[in-house]
Amino acid sequence: MSDSDLAGQGAVDPRERVREQRAWYFYDWANSAYVTTTATVLFAPYLTVVAKAAGCPGQDSDLSCSTNLHVLGIPISPGSLAFYAVTFATILSALVLPVVGAMADRSPHQRRILAGFAWLGSAAASAMYFVSGSNWQLGVVLLLVASLSLGCSLVVYDAILCQIAGPDERDRVSSRGWALGYLGGFVLLAINLAMVTLHDSLGLTKSEAVRWSLLTAGLWWAGFTLIPYLGLRDRPPVNVAPVHGSLVREAFGQLANTFRHLRGFPNTLRFLLAYLFFNDGIQTVIGVSSVYGAEQLGFSTNQLIETILLVQLVAFGGALLFGRLARSYGARDVxxxxxxLWAAVVAIGFFLPHGQFTLWLGLAVLIGVVLGGxxxxxxxxxxxxxPRGREAEYFSLYQACERGTSWFGTLLFGLVHQITDSYRPAILALLVFFVLGGLILRTVDVRAGIRDAGNVEPVVV
Incomplete structure (x- = not known):
């Protein structure tokens, strides 16, 4: 897509395009507070404690609970509940997100769709404040709503990247958005760290401090979503498939066309398959890190928050660094x-000794370097x-395995833990995702894929 193509979509003045890019960045800033504070650090361990309280009432939450919960007659280990909930949310996403993407491609109000899903998700995230005692059912429902809403909003958000940035700008714009997201996650998590650490002086129990932190993440997500909502333009749809009927019927019709269409883009299809594997590995490592650190290595909530703060700071620089490396070596090779490096992270995590916080922080630095990039x-x-005109629908397939919505990894992690009653073999099992993803990605001919999609090749691929 050339600058003239972007102008045809409504960004005539280059200064206007830069202004839109800056507004776009802030949705990463907005939702990363939820992803960091809630999805990554606090909610999985907290939901595990709540589930243990339901399964083994009166028992110390630091002890293993051998009593299973039951969901529709299926026995669920309290230690695996959060991972199974994420798994179910992702399976549901696989059904919902492509339809949302197809509808967004046919709508001239993409920024409103983005904001609507963001505010629904932030409402669910804020309501996590009310999860307490042994009420794990409410926690699971809110996690499902927040995760699904996040995925729907990111489908539209990622698709807008194609509208506001030309081929040679994409790596830079995407990297800056991720970097700002890590910075936003760091700021709110630092506030939450102070709240959890100083809970006694604030007149709060530790549980109450965690619940207030969950509430702040939801409110942060809602408030900062106003910036992209007010700063982005609505654009008319382009190149949509000629399906007649209601918007929903058109969406399902376009979706069917896209799956047929996708077969004609072998490199795009191979990239999606590679991404399904390696991003599942990345998301699972991120999602289970707090539980692994707490349950397997014995670190406190404060230590885990300090770890994620370090990851956020390093990832801010890592995202910008990898963006620059892509200018010289191409995004695929980077x-x-x-x-x-992700495979090394998993291997080191398996051998990490119990209670060795300094070594844990060293691993966190390595994660931060590679995470954002x-x-x-x-x-x-x-x-x-x-292909142009199908951005949201294609990104819905991408988002089905995006952050917080991986399910192969969380399912494997939960199953291995339930079989072995240890998180160490569960974390090592994730190595397979990085190996398979890398092998498939090596087969992607990026230049041929860009030409097949009818897009303009950037200078460096």
């Missing part, structure tokens, strides 16, 4: 290099392989 460049690389 992402491949990052997968080697691998995610930001995957998004910008995929945007080059998406």
């Amino acid at each position: 992402v491949l290099s990052s997968l080697v 691998s995610q930001a460049l995957s998004r910008s690389l995929y945007s080059q392989l998406v």
Whole structure:
């Protein structure tokens, strides 16, 4: 897509395009507070404690609970509940997100769709404040709503990248968005760290401090969503498939066309398959890190929050660094290099001794270096392989395995834990996702994929 193509979509003045890009960045800032504080650090361990209280009432939450919960007659280990909930949310996303993407492609009000899902998700995230005692059912429902809403909003958000940035800008714009997101996550998590650490002086129990932190993440997500909502333009749909009937019927019709259409783009399809594997590994590592640190290695909530703060700071620089590396070496090769480092993360995590916080922080630095770059460049690389006019629908497939919605990884992690009653073999099992993802990504011919999609090739691929 050239600058003239962007102008045709409504960004005539280059200064207006830069202004929109800056407004776009802030949705990463907005939702990353929820992703960091709630989805990554606090809610999974907190929901595990609540589930243990239901399964083994009166028992110390630091002890293992051997009594299973029952969902529709299925026995569920309290220690695996959060991971199974994420798994179910992702399966549901696989059904819902493509339809949402198809509808968004046919709508001239994408920024309103983005904001609507963001505010629904932030309402669910804020309501997590009311999860307490043994009420794990409410926690699971709110987690499902927040996770699904986040995925729906990100479908539209990622698709807008194709509208506001040309081919040679994508790596830079995507990387800056991710970097700002990590910075926003750091700021709110630092506030939450103070709240949890000083809960006695604030007149709160530790549980209450965690619940207030969950509430602040939801409110942060809602409030900062106003910036992209007010700063982005609505654009008319382009190149939509000629399906007649209601918007929902048109969406399902376009969705069917897209799956048929996708077969004609082998490199795009191979990238999606590679991304399904390696991003599942990344998301699972992120999602289970707090539980692994707390339950397997014996770290406190304060230590886990300090760890994520370090990851956020390092990832801020890592995202910008990887964006610059992509200018010289191309996004695909940089992402491949990052997968080697992710495999090292998993292996080191398996051997990490119990209670060795300094070594844990060293591992956190390595995670931070590769985290932002691998995610930001995957998004910008995929945007080059998406046919114009189908951005949201194609990104719905991408988002089905995006942050917080991986299900192969969480399912495998939960199953291995339930079988072995240990998180160490569960974390090591994630190695397979980085190996398979890297092998498939090596087969993607990016230049051919860009040409097949009818897009303009950037200077460096």
